[in-house]
Amino acid sequence: xxxxxxxxxxxxxxxxxxxxxxxxxxxxxxxxxxxxxxxxxxxxxxxxxxxxxxxxxxxxxxxxxxxxxxxxxxxxxxxxxxxxxxxxxxxxxxxxxxxxxxxxxxxxxxxxxxxxxxxxxxxxxxxxxxxxxxxxxxxxxxxxxxxxxxxxxxxxxxxxxxxxxxxxxxxxxxxxxxxxxxxxxx
Numbered sequence: 001x002x003x004x005x006x007x008x009x010x011x012x013x014x015x016x017x018x019x020x021x022x023x024x025x026x027x028x029x030x031x032x033x034x035x036x037x038x039x040x041x042x043x044x045x046x047x048x049x050x051x052x053x054x055x056x057x058x059x060x061x062x063x064x065x066x067x068x069x070x071x072x073x074x075x076x077x078x079x080x081x082x083x084x085x086x087x088x089x090x091x092x093x094x095x096x097x098x099x100x101x102x103x104x105x106x107x108x109x110x111x112x113x114x115x116x117x118x119x120x121x122x123x124x125x126x127x128x129x130x131x132x133x134x135x136x137x138x139x140x141x142x143x144x145x146x147x148x149x150x151x152x153x154x155x156x157x158x159x160x161x162x163x164x165x166x167x168x169x170x171x172x173x174x175x176x177x178x179x180x181x182x183x184x185x186x
Contacts, residue, residue: 037068039180046176049077050169056084057172058095064176065103068183069110089150091143096175097133101126103179108186125186129178136174145171 046064049055055063059077066076080099086092104125112118134140146163148155159168 037180037183039177042068042180043173043176046172050172056081056095057168058083058099060172061096061099061175062102065179069107071106085150086142092141094140094142094145094171096171097130097140100129100175100179104182107183125182129182132178133175
C-alpha cells in the first residue's frame with residue numbers, strides 16, 4: 001500500500017471511530033457528561049490497560065483517552081497497535097505520544113469544524129505534549145527511552161522481562177497525565 005493510500009485509509013478509520021462510535025451525549029471533550037478529565041484517573045486507566053491487560057503503550061493511551069471522551073468503537077484499540085515500539089517496533093516516536101495525538105485529534109475535531117483552525121489546534125496541543133514529554137524524559141524515541149532494539153528477539157524478551165514495568169509504565173503514566181491536561185484545555 002502506498003503512503004498516500006495508507007494515510008487516506010487511516011484518516012477514514014479515525015473519522016469512522018469518531019462519528020460512529022461517539023456516545024450520543026459526547027459531542028465535545030466535555031464528552032463525559034461535563035465531568036472534568038482527571039489526570040490521575042486517566043493515568044490510572046491507561047496504566048491498568050498497559051499492565052493488567054498487557055496492552056501496548058499506544059493501545060493503552062488510546063483506550064484510556066477514548067473512554068474519557070466516551071468514544072466506543074470496535075477499531076479502538078486496534079488502530080493504535082501498529083504504533084507500538086516506536087511505529088512497528090522500529091524505535092521511533094514513542095507510542096504514548098502518537099496515540100495521545102490521535103486522541104487529541106478526535107477530541108478537537110468534535111469541537112472545531114473549520115479545518116485550518118482544527119489543524120492548528122491539534123498540532124499545537126500535540127506539540128505541547130511532545131515538548132513536555134521530551135523535557136521530562138530527554139527524548140521522545142522509543143529505542144532511547146526503553147534502551148532496547150525491539151526489532152530483535154533479545155530486545156522484545158528484555159521488554160517483557162522487566163523494561164515494560166521498570167521504564168515504559170512511567171512513560172504511559174506521564175503521557176496520560178499530559179493528555180488529560182490538554183483535553184481539559186481544549
